[in-house]
Amino acid sequence: MARKYAAKRLDPQARAWLEAAIAQDRYTLAELVAELQARFGETLSKSAIHRYGREIAERAQAAMARVEATARVAREIVAASPDEADEQSAATIRLVQSALFDALLKVQEAEGEETAERIKLLSQAARAIADASRASIGQKRWQDEVRARIDALEKDAAKGGKRLDAETLRAVKEGLYGG
Numbered sequence: 001m002a003r004k005y006a007a008k009r010l011d012p013q014a015r016a017w018l019e020a021a022i023a024q025d026r027y028t029l030a031e032l033v034a035e036l037q038a039r040f041g042e043t044l045s046k047s048a049i050h051r052y053g054r055e056i057a058e059r060a061q062a063a064m065a066r067v068e069a070t071a072r073v074a075r076e077i078v079a080a081s082p083d084e085a086d087e088q089s090a091a092t093i094r095l096v097q098s099a100l101f102d103a104l105l106k107v108q109e110a111e112g113e114e115t116a117e118r119i120k121l122l123s124q125a126a127r128a129i130a131d132a133s134r135a136s137i138g139q140k141r142w143q144d145e146v147r148a149r150i151d152a153l154e155k156d157a158a159k160g161g162k163r164l165d166a167e168t169l170r171a172v173k174e175g176l177y178g179g
Helices: 012-024 029-040 046-080 087-109 113-158 166-177
Strands: none
Touching (some): 029 046, 087 113
């Protein structure tokens, strides 16, 4: 097994600062070396910082590729089939639950705080997805109520009721939900 990057052996605060500074891309390698020494008393070579920065960039790029692929698949699923039963939210929740389970397994064998942070983020994502699912269900319930009211008006109009004539109601119905 290969050794850890020297940057991974830094004090957690120093490593967090280094990762943020690399992500901001405002410092040269020499400036990063100097800042680490001045702020935290830690010494790393420019080569070590460069290797660690490349790893961070690769992780960020892989994460963005996963996000883009997931978004593309979600758009394709939505385009391919309507989601009357809110199955997409249920599938998304199952994916997050699976990722949480994987992260929990990694906690037992991993380095600590990175995995714990991942679990925290996944937990927040699961909560947000649950909120979105509730909102989606509420929206579908409201749509069903509106359709039921319009259908009742349409039946009344077809019987010759005094509220609306059938043609006006048909135009309203087409304007609201396309038919």
